Amino acid sequence: MSDPGFESRASPIAGLGLFTTRTFSPGERIVQYQGKLATVPPAQCESTCPVYTLEITPGLWLDGSPSDNLGRHANHSCDPNAELVWDNHTTTAWLVAVQAIATGHEVTFDYGFSLSESLFQPCRCGAVECVGRIIAAPLRPNLRRHLRFSRPRD
Numbered sequence: 001m002s003d004p005g006f007e008s009r010a011s012p013i014a015g016l017g018l019f020t021t022r023t024f025s026p027g028e029r030i031v032q033y034q035g036k037l038a039t040v041p042p043a044q045c046e047s048t049c050p051v052y053t054l055e056i057t058p059g060l061w062l063d064g065s066p067s068d069n070l071g072r073h074a075n076h077s078c079d080p081n082a083e084l085v086w087d088n089h090t091t092t093a094w095l096v097a098v099q100a101i102a103t104g105h106e107v108t109f110d111y112g113f114s115l116s117e118s119l120f121q122p123c124r125c126g127a128v129e130c131v132g133r134i135i136a137a138p139l140r141p142n143l144r145r146h147l148r149f150s151r152p153r154d
């Protein structure tokens, strides 16, 4: 069998991570993010979305929890080297490199969680600018404000 270009193994961020076994160029597809598509938010999302359920494009959710979805091993990072890209023609989602990725590096992307979801999802990505929660990049300033105001006062 040919090398798919990635492997799953223990990650310093959380659980299993997805690691490259060759180099990837910016814009190159790394792995398909497989799962069940839904046009309404999955019922479980009323409290907090399962970590593998991602809103891949506005109004379209992908439940990536099936074990044959190797893409689900990719961890979130506040400074990711990949992004989840929706292909409208083939109705498939892909993890795509956003920068050159060297062999043996962990593949990470922005899970794009909302502010309310982020409150239950600590982030340990280790990036210099890590905000400590898994949250979509554009919402990070809101989270910082929220955490400042919700801090207990004495």
Ligand SMILES: [Zn+2]
Binding pocket: 077, 078, 079, 123, 124, 125, 126, 127, 129, 130, 131, 132, 133
């Ligand atoms: Zn982080």
